[in-house]
Structure formats: C-alpha cells, structure tokens
Amino acid sequence: MKLIYQSSDKQAVEASRLLLESRGIPVHISNDDTNRNLSYMSVAVQVGIWVVFDDQYLDAVALLKDDAHDVANPRDVDEYRTSLNNAETEMRKSGFDRVMLGFMLLLIAGIVTYFVSKITHS
Structure with missing residues (x-):
C-alpha cells in the first residue's frame, strides 16, 4: 500500500x-x-x-x-471489497471463538479447582 x-x-x-x-x-x-x-x-x-x-x-x-x-x-474493485469484508468477518468470528474458548477453559479450571479443594478437605 x-x-x-x-x-x-x-x-x-x-x-x-x-x-x-x-x-x-x-x-x-x-x-x-x-x-x-x-x-x-x-x-x-x-x-x-x-x-x-x-x-x-x-x-x-x-x-x-x-x-x-x-x-x-x-x-475488480467490488470483488476486492467483498474479499476484504469476508476477511474482516472471519477475523471477528475467529476472535469471538478464541474468547469463548478462553472462557470455557477458565470455567473448567474453576470447576476442577473447586472439586479438588472439596476432595482434599474431606
């Protein structure tokens, strides 16, 4: 550019x-x-x-x-704009997927920690 x-x-x-x-x-x-x-x-x-x-x-x-x-x-400017918009959409979707994966991993780690602490204290 x-x-x-x-x-x-x-x-x-x-x-x-x-x-x-x-x-x-x-x-x-x-x-x-x-x-x-x-x-x-x-x-x-x-x-x-x-x-x-x-x-x-x-x-x-x-x-x-x-x-x-x-x-x-x-x-073809329209084709270029379409490919650019598609790439932006994929990036947004990919970013959301990463955030959800991180949230799920934190949730699982929290659940595992909770049960491990229950087991060790009983």
Missing part, C-alpha cells in the same frame, strides 16, 4: 477515490473517521488516499493528473 497524497479537503479525496475506483484501482482512505469526528475543530485533519496494490501506484498518480489515462492492470 502506497500513499498517493494527503489533504484536509475531504471532498477532493472522495472525488479522487471515485475516479480511481471507477477505473479499477482500489484505494484506502486513512483518517476518514477522525476527519469526520473532529470536523468541528479548527485543526484540519489530513485525510490520506492510499493505493491498495503497489503495482497500481504509477497508474493512480498518472490518472489523477490526466483522467484520460488508461490503467494498465485494472482490478
């Missing part, structure tokens, strides 16, 4: 995102939530636009300079 540029102008970043993604260059917007949540403050928060695949960086820069530029290796 490479940074294309940063700006405090959220509308300009969004316009760039739309152009790049419409031509098959998936991007990531950094500090988007921070910008939205702190927009009432006088301090301008820089929002970054990043090209997801490094091999598309030069195409992204060229396309932003000239919107007639032909992207050499466009990707």
Whole structure:
C-alpha cells in the first residue's frame, strides 16, 4: 500500500477515490473517521488516499493528473471489497471463538479447582 497524497479537503479525496475506483484501482482512505469526528475543530485533519496494490501506484498518480489515462492492470474493485469484508468477518468470528474458548477453559479450571479443594478437605 502506497500513499498517493494527503489533504484536509475531504471532498477532493472522495472525488479522487471515485475516479480511481471507477477505473479499477482500489484505494484506502486513512483518517476518514477522525476527519469526520473532529470536523468541528479548527485543526484540519489530513485525510490520506492510499493505493491498495503497489503495482497500481504509477497508474493512480498518472490518472489523477490526466483522467484520460488508461490503467494498465485494472482490478475488480467490488470483488476486492467483498474479499476484504469476508476477511474482516472471519477475523471477528475467529476472535469471538478464541474468547469463548478462553472462557470455557477458565470455567473448567474453576470447576476442577473447586472439586479438588472439596476432595482434599474431606
């Protein structure tokens, strides 16, 4: 992932995102939530636009300079977003499974400790 540029102008970043993604260059917007949540403050928060695949960086820069530029290796942005969402869902599920496993192990250890203490005190 490479940074294309940063700006405090959220509308300009969004316009760039739309152009790049419409031509098959998936991007990531950094500090988007921070910008939205702190927009009432006088301090301008820089929002970054990043090209997801490094091999598309030069195409992204060229396309932003000239919107007639032909992207050499466009990707299916919807497919990329779907795979990203699926990976996030799997990570959340995996995290929940780990928490439940830890809880069950603690519960079993507590039960074993309880019965061992009952047996040794009788």
